Amino acid sequence: MKRQRLTPYLLLLPGLFPIVAFMSLVVGMAVSQSIGYFNFAGDDRFSLEFWEGMLSQNQFWRVFWYSARIAILSSLISVMLAYPVALWLRRPFPGSDLISAMIKAPLLVHGLVAAFLFVNFISFQGFLNVALVKLGLIDRPIRMQNDSYAIGVVILQVWKNMPLAFLVITGSVRAIGDDILDAARDLGAGSLARLRRVILPLTLRALQAALILIFIGAAGDWSFQVVAGPTNIQSMAQFMHRVQSDNAAHGWNEAAVVAVMLMALSLFGSLTLAGLMQLIVRRMGR
Amino acid sequence: MTTLSRSTLFWQRQLLILLALAVFFVALVLPFCMAVLWSLVDPSTPWAYPAVLPPVLSLRRWVEIWTTSALPQAMYNSYTLAACVSILTLLLAMPTAYAFGRMEFPGKAVAQMLTLVPLILPGFVSAIFFSALLIELGLYSRFLGILIGHTVGLLPYAIRLLSVSFSMVRQDLIDAARDLGASRMVVFRTAYLPVLKPGLLAALIIVFILSIEEFAISYIVGAPDFTTVPTILYSYLGYNFIRPNAAAVSLILVVPNVLLMLIAERLLKSADPAVMTGKG
Numbered sequence: 406m407k408r409q410r411l412t413p414y415l416l417l418l419p420g421l422f423p424i425v426a427f428m429s430l431v432v433g434m435a436v437s438q439s440i441g442y443f444n445f446a447g448d449d450r451f452s453l454e455f456w457e458g459m460l461s462q463n464q465f466w467r468v469f470w471y472s473a474r475i476a477i478l479s480s481l482i483s484v485m486l487a488y489p490v491a492l493w494l495r496r497p498f499p500g501s502d503l504i505s506a507m508i509k510a511p512l513l514v515h516g517l518v519a520a521f522l523f524v525n526f527i528s529f530q531g532f533l534n535v536a537l538v539k540l541g542l543i544d545r546p547i548r549m550q551n552d553s554y555a556i557g558v559v560i561l562q563v564w565k566n567m568p569l570a571f572l573v574i575t576g577s578v579r580a581i582g583d584d585i586l587d588a589a590r591d592l593g594a595g596s597l598a599r600l601r602r603v604i605l606p607l608t609l610r611a612l613q614a615a616l617i618l619i620f621i622g623a624a625g626d627w628s629f630q631v632v633a634g635p636t637n638i639q640s641m642a643q644f645m646h647r648v649q650s651d652n653a654a655h656g657w658n659e660a661a662v663v664a665v666m667l668m669a670l671s672l673f674g675s676l677t678l679a680g681l682m683q684l685i686v687r688r689m690g691r
Numbered sequence: 692m693t694t695l696s697r698s699t700l701f702w703q704r705q706l707l708i709l710l711a712l713a714v715f716f717v718a719l720v721l722p723f724c725m726a727v728l729w730s731l732v733d734p735s736t737p738w739a740y741p742a743v744l745p746p747v748l749s750l751r752r753w754v755e756i757w758t759t760s761a762l763p764q765a766m767y768n769s770y771t772l773a774a775c776v777s778i779l780t781l782l783l784a785m786p787t788a789y790a791f792g793r794m795e796f797p798g799k800a801v802a803q804m805l806t807l808v809p810l811i812l813p814g815f816v817s818a819i820f821f822s823a824l825l826i827e828l829g830l831y832s833r834f835l836g837i838l839i840g841h842t843v844g845l846l847p848y849a850i851r852l853l854s855v856s857f858s859m860v861r862q863d864l865i866d867a868a869r870d871l872g873a874s875r876m877v878v879f880r881t882a883y884l885p886v887l888k889p890g891l892l893a894a895l896i897i898v899f900i901l902s903i904e905e906f907a908i909s910y911i912v913g914a915p916d917f918t919t920v921p922t923i924l925y926s927y928l929g930y931n932f933i934r935p936n937a938a939a940v941s942l943i944l945v946v947p948n949v950l951l952m953l954i955a956e957r958l959l960k961s962a963d964p965a966v967m968t969g970k971g
Contacts, residue, residue: 413796420787420850421806427821427843428808434820434827443827493707500708507715513949514719515904517924518941522722525729525934532725535743564718625813628906632928642815646911649819657823664816671813 432668439661446654455655459662465644469666472624472641473674475555479562480619480678484612486563487570491578492604505575512568520632523561524550550633557633562623570615577611578604601689609686613679620675625667641667729938752935762940765918772834772919773902776841780898781891783842784849791850792857806851809844814907817844822912833917840908845898852897852959856890889958896955900948920944 437443441452459465490508494501511519527533527549534546551557581604589599605612630640639647641663649660732738733747734755756762790796791803809817818840825836864882873881906921913922924944927937 410796413790413794413799416786416790416794417802418786419783420785420846421802423783423843424806424809424846427839428812428817430824431817431820432812434824435816438820438823443823445823445826498704504708504711507711507719510715510719513945513952515906515921515924515941515944515948517906517921517928518945521924521928521937521941522726524928524932525725525938526722530739532721539743621811621813625815627815628925631925642813645819646815660819664820667813667816671811 435661435664435668437661438657439665441658445657455658455662459659459666465663465666468639468641468644469670471555471638472626472667473670475558475562475626475630475640476620476624476670476674477678478559479566479623480616480675482559482563483566483570483619484574484615486567487574487615488612491571491574492600494575495578495581508571509568511565512572514565516565516628517632519565520561520629523557523564524633527557551636553635553637555630555635555638558626558629558635561629561633562619562626565629566619566622570619573615573618574608574611577608581607605686606690609683612686613682616678616682617675620678621671624671624674641670726938726941729935730942732935734935753939756936756939760923760936761918762920762923762943765920765923766943768834768917769903769919769921772837772841773899775838776845776902777895777898779838780842780845780849781853781895784846784853784894788850788853789857791854793860806847809847815911818907818911821908825912833913836912837909837917837919840912841902841905844905844908845901848901849894849898852894853887853890856887856894859890860886889961893955893958896951896958900951900955903948904944 434443439455441455442449494505514522525531529546529548529550533549534543537543538546549557585603585607586599589603594602625642626640627642627646630643634640634643645660645663645667648663649656652659728745728748729738730752731748731750732745732752733749734751736745736747738745787806791799821840822836825831830836860883865878868878868882903919904921906925909917909919910922910925913919918926920940920943924937924940927933927940
């Protein structure tokens with residue numbers, strides 16, 4: 406009897422234990438290196454100097470807010486584009502399967518490939534410039550690559566993440582029963598009222614899940630930033646990697662501070678965004 | 692009145708479908724066509740402004756990349772690694788997926804949440820501090836390091852996919868086989884395997900693809916001498932942007948994975964137990 410009760414937990418071991426061990430060791434490593442332990446140079450001792458040093462740098466805060474901005478913009482735009490499309494495709498019609506498949510296609514394209522395709526498309530010799538010149542809209546090709554507003558990075562993030570948002574939202578939009586919508590209609594709710602009071606509240610969880618997933622991915626982005634991002638500022642992941650490899654003696658410790666701050670940004674930023682979304686949906690439902 | 696609004700609705704829908712096709716064409720088809728063209732630019736005559744199309748097309752770039760760059764080695768690394776990762780991941784995921792798919796026990800929801808943690812940790816944080824951990828442990832084999840990193844990172848996917856497969860095995864078939872005196876092995880073969888097989892294959896393919904595509908751990912742990920296909924692609928995108936090479940490697944990275952993914956999707960669709968057992 407006792408053995409039987411233990412069985413499920415023993416079965417969990419091979420799959421769950423590696424995950425829990427790996428994650429706690431990796432996060433533990435980052436946290437302890439940020440406060441002076443597991444030093445590769447010098448003795449281990451508790452110290453907050455790396456935190457003080459990093460948090461007093463203007464450059465760090467520029468990088469932090471830059472990543473936060475990219476993450477907010479990318480997750481909001483992706484969800485805002487995916488939501489109406491998911492609603493449109495709620496009930497199947499001729500051609501709707503084809504459209505779903507087309508929307509999901511970017512999920513199969515590697516991030517670095519997407520970045521390459523994009524840079525190639527907008528480059529000096531790229532299709533966009535040639536098309537604009539041939540159409541007579543511009544006299545000669547313009548430089549669009551690595552724009553300093555990071556428009557390219559946001560476009561890439563949306564391109565790659567809108568399908569993800571679409572997948573997450575479609576599931577919950579399709580789960581809304583027709584009877585609920587019919588009931589709302591019978592009670593005199595117009596299409597806007599149905600959206601505000603029935604559809605949005607019922608899909609809130611999916612909206613939040615999509616926002617959180619995309620926010621975390623975009624806040625920790627490295628590839629899009631390195632290939633297509635502005636050259637005058639770095640993303641958190643890029644900054645962390647550079648600090649780790651450039652600053653010889655205490656590179657690891659300083660990078661660890663950036664890592665902990667990136668984890669904090671991912672966690673609190675995404676949760677704040679999800680909370681705000683809940684507030685907005687509630688207010689609209691009134 | 693109703694017929695009029697129905698026909699406007701019809702035209703509205705057609706217009707939206709056309710718009711979707713146009714967006715798809717500009718956002719995906721065109722960029723890929725450009726990549727194919729760039730990979731076919733002949734090295735002797737560069738494709739430069741204002742030429743709309745490359746002046747000379749040839750396969751010489753492909754031959755050159757294959758014979759002079761580290762690409763064959765990177766492909767060998769990527770594919771052996773992915774094969775090991777997918778088998779190891781599946782072996783580790785099976786028992787856990789069985790527990791999630793077929794058992795009820797206290798703490799199940801928490802355990803399921805915990806398996807998803809690797810998905811929310813920023814990739815470069817886990818890559819960089821995993822490499823710190825490897826230094827601390829004195830583990831210097833790059834292959835082994837990446838193998839461990841990929842396996843742990845991809846376990847959540849395998850556990851999730853296989854849990855669904857296990858939960859679709861029908862209890863009445865298991866009971867029937869047992870009542871007829873079947874041994875454990877025979878029960879597994881007749882009741883479990885037919886339902887599990889598509890899910891297993893799909894999980895194997897998906898983990899394989901995700902391992903090939905993984906960049907952060909391969910790049911950080913593998914640097915500088917262990918290359919995989921994505922790290923090679925990155926080297927062509929960095930400071931020395933070599934466009935034709937990047938185009939060719941992009942295609943090598945995307946095309947096989949898309950084909951494999953289509954197979955995986957078909958397998959998952961076929962995994963409906965009603966189809967397999969002939970019962971609704």
